[in-house]
Amino acid sequence: MTDHWRPEQTLKRLDTQIAFNSAQIYFRFRWDQPNPGGWVHDMLVYRNGEWRRFANPSPWMGAGDHPDHAGFYEDRISFLLDDGSVEGFEEFGGWLTAHTGMRSLPSEASERAVREHEHLGDDGLGKTDVRKYIPQACEGEWWENDWRRIRPEGELEALKRDGVFLDLPMWRAHRSNPKGYGTDHHVLEYRHSDQGQNTYTTQEWNPTDGPEYMWDPDVVERGALDYSEIRDGTFPDQQDGTYALELEDAVEFDPSIAEWEGAMIPRRPLREPHGSAADWRGSGIWEDGSWTVEMWRDLETDHPADTKQLVPGGVYTWTPAVHHGAGKRWHWVAYPYKLGLGVEPTVAGDRHTTETAELVAEVFTGDEPDWDDVSTHTIPLIFPGILEWSDLTSDSHPRHEAIRNADVTMWELYEKDPESFLE
Structure with a gap:
């Protein structure tokens, strides 16, 4: 942003x-x-007749600091x-x-290159980008680090x-x-x-039909937060939890309730984790x-x-x-x-x-x-x-x-x- x-x-x-x-x-x-x-993180906002995702990083800029603000990142x-x-x-x-x-x-690998990679791509882990890794996961000397030369699966399992x-x-x-x-x-x-299940999942959405879920109106009035209030600097209380959509507080999205100008719903509902x-x-x-x-x-x-x-x-x-x-x-x-x-x-x-x-x-x-x-x-x-x-x-x-x-x-x-x- x-x-x-x-x-x-x-x-x-x-x-x-x-x-x-x-x-x-x-x-x-x-x-x-x-x-x-x-x-506040990764929000879906209803603006000008369609739903938009507000998740671009805005690392050193508040909601009111830019006319084209579209970023919420925790x-x-x-x-x-x-x-x-x-x-x-x-x-x-x-x-x-x-x-x-x-x-x-600046050297970011293209999505196509990653998807074609034997281990990372479509026929392996199903990834579309390269993230952190240690050089020992790559072939060569201990310090060599070409992501295109990741070690065979058996060697990775042995390292782990x-x-x-x-x-x-x-x-x-x-x-x-x-x-x-x-x-x-x-x-x-x-x-x-x-391994196991972490604390969040991702709900489906599209610009026309909106998200899968909204807040139960008994938990959050009108089923959504108000982007205009947050843009003006009135954030939900960090300690009361109403900024996060927990699955136990979620109901099926109803446009007659939660589709209004500035309605804002998290894309990442929260759930109970388990395992490692x-x-x-x-x-x-x-x-x-x-x-x-x-x-x-x-x-x-x-x-x-x-x-x-x-x-x-x-x-x-x-x-x-x-x-x-x-x-x-x-x-x-x-x-x-x-x-x-x-x-x-x-x-x-x-x-x-x-x-x-x-x-x-x-x-x-x-x-x-x-x-x-x-x-x-x-x-x-x-x-x-x-x-x-x-x-x-x-x-x-x-x-x-x-x-x-x-x-x-x-x-x-x-x-x-x-x-x-x-x-």
């Missing part, structure tokens, strides 16, 4: 607390987000987590997962059995928060959703210009095939990201951190760990942590732009040999450390 894709704020501070007991791990995040409305927080199985992740973090051909990058994937839980302000969950994913040759996709619980509140979000799960889950299992005393690589009003690459990300559960993370991985920042999750007793007793770490997040893993490993990069040998980290590449960010 906007040509101003680079945010004025290129650094964001993420206050982070991490605690665990014998059974569960908890994360508590707080970050400033002065723009309200980040809990705020989110996510993180990548590894137990040392993915080569290069402890040095390069999320930059290891951004590649030539990925959606939203060996734990060579990244865990990617996510809290979504619209698509998971009202249900009290996060959504759970993992990254190997694609960013997969974990429901491993992470989550709760978030936007208040006074900032989000406070908690995420928690069992240390050991019933789904080791797509979830990293955690143990007290273990050391992991962890890197968070925050999205505002946009998906894909339009986010703020952290460099990689070593995270120890109750221990100083002095355990080195297979490769270079110098200059990788360290965090310690603190032990608590009882059912949930008292956050007043847990240390706060301020994590610097930066806007990554369109830098790809191929840019870092190409022959033209002045330090490509050190990168290919993992003899350098993102911290060292850009000569920035947490203290310099936060000065």
